[in-house]
Amino acid sequence: MTFVTIRDLKVAFDGVHVLHGIDLDVARGEALGLVGESGCGKSVTWLAALGLLPGKASVSGSVTVEGQQLIGAKAALVEGVRGGRIAMIFQDPSSSLNPVRTVGHQIGESLRLHRGMDRRATRVEAVRLLDMVGIPDAGKRVDLYPHEFSGGQCQRVMVAMALAGEPDLLIADEPTTALDATIQAQILDLLATLRRETGMAMVFISHDLGAVGAICDRVNVMYAGRIVESGNIGAMFDQPRHPYTRGLFDAIPRLDGTRNRLIPIHGTVPDPRHMPSGCAFAPRCSKASDFCNSATPALKAQKDGRFLACYHPVAAVDTTENSNLERVSA
Numbered sequence: 001m002t003f004v005t006i007r008d009l010k011v012a013f014d015g016v017h018v019l020h021g022i023d024l025d026v027a028r029g030e031a032l033g034l035v036g037e038s039g040c041g042k043s044v045t046w047l048a049a050l051g052l053l054p055g056k057a058s059v060s061g062s063v064t065v066e067g068q069q070l071i072g073a074k075a076a077l078v079e080g081v082r083g084g085r086i087a088m089i090f091q092d093p094s095s096s097l098n099p100v101r102t103v104g105h106q107i108g109e110s111l112r113l114h115r116g117m118d119r120r121a122t123r124v125e126a127v128r129l130l131d132m133v134g135i136p137d138a139g140k141r142v143d144l145y146p147h148e149f150s151g152g153q154c155q156r157v158m159v160a161m162a163l164a165g166e167p168d169l170l171i172a173d174e175p176t177t178a179l180d181a182t183i184q185a186q187i188l189d190l191l192a193t194l195r196r197e198t199g200m201a202m203v204f205i206s207h208d209l210g211a212v213g214a215i216c217d218r219v220n221v222m223y224a225g226r227i228v229e230s231g232n233i234g235a236m237f238d239q240p241r242h243p244y245t246r247g248l249f250d251a252i253p254r255l256d257g258t259r260n261r262l263i264p265i266h267g268t269v270p271d272p273r274h275m276p277s278g279c280a281f282a283p284r285c286s287k288a289s290d291f292c293n294s295a296t297p298a299l300k301a302q303k304d305g306r307f308l309a310c311y312h313p314v315a316a317v318d319t320t321e322n323s324n325l326e327r328v329s330a
């Protein structure tokens with residue numbers, strides 16, 4: 001069952017468009033990855049959906065949570081959804097925590113706001129949540145301030161704050177980027193466990209395709225303010241069809257040693273103020289034709305269930321005897 005439905009979401013800052021019409025669904029309980037190079041619009045998509053962009057941003061389109069429209073809705077309604085039904089954690093936990101309040105107080109604020117708990121109950125629940133996210137000696141540490149926690153522990157506190165509203169969906173925006181490798185793995189493990197235990201859905205925004213592959217059911221690939229390919233994680237990893245998706249996968253090391261040379265994608269993401277006409281990826285794409293430089297491909301359903309926006313996709317390889325997969329000439 002679909003929980004969040006985003007349709008034709010567009011965002012512009014000072015007249016410069018950075019999102020060009022995003023269509024995206026999140027089903028109840030699923031883990032959806034959102035990947036793409038820096039500046040593609042991954043964060044802006046969810047900040048716009050949850051009413052967190054600055055006033056200068058112009059936002060249009062539709063974002064519904066089980067049928068309830070958020071775009072253009074009253075601030076109180078959007079605030080009720082944010083932190084309640086949908087919670088978000090960010091890359092740098094230290095900048096999201098208030099340095100002059102104990103972590104217990106900050107978790108308690110969320111509990112009072114979204115679950116209407118009294119003071120005594122919030123303390124008990126804050127300790128339970130800190131324990132749940134793996135903070136040792138939670139009964140004592142609930143009274144400490146953020147600077148008394150390590151970076152990884154601060155991110156665990158952020159997760160506890162996010163869980164305080166018992167969200168149906170957790171948006172995790174690069175939640176491990178600021179942490180070192182061992183701690184990254186622990187936080188990913190924590191998120192995967194919590195999802196299993198609570199049944200909440202998760203949107204995992206990341207540059208780390210390995211992590212996305214490990215914890216997500218589906219993945220959306222964004223490029224220059226558009227979704228260019230989406231599908232089930234297995235199919236996308238086995239047979240990326242958009243040349244950009246293919247490029248992202250070619251740029252990551254494989255543990256099985258099948259690829260020993262990383263192939264970077266040439267060039268950079270275009271500046272939103274100087275977008276190329278036609279397909280935004282065409283200037284970097286070895287398959288681009290003249291047509292690609294003049295027309296923008298729409299995101300279309302494919303026979304294998306994925307969605308793809310490309311005039312010259314990578315050929316689908318027929319891996320089964322009776323495969324229905326369309327063979328597209330490269």
Ligand SMILES: Nc1ncnc2c1ncn2[C@@H]1O[C@H](COP(=O)(O)OP(=O)(O)OP(=O)(O)O)[C@@H](O)[C@H]1O
Nearest residue numbers: 013018036037038039040041042043044045054272
């Ligand atoms: N407050 C803002 N004012 C103006 N432009 C903005 C603002 N926030 C984001 N942008 C622009 O919107 C575009 C999309 O940014 P966004 O942060 O969503 O990218 P991203 O894919 O999440 O990148 P990263 O992986 O680096 O976080 C970028 O061109 C960015 O410069």
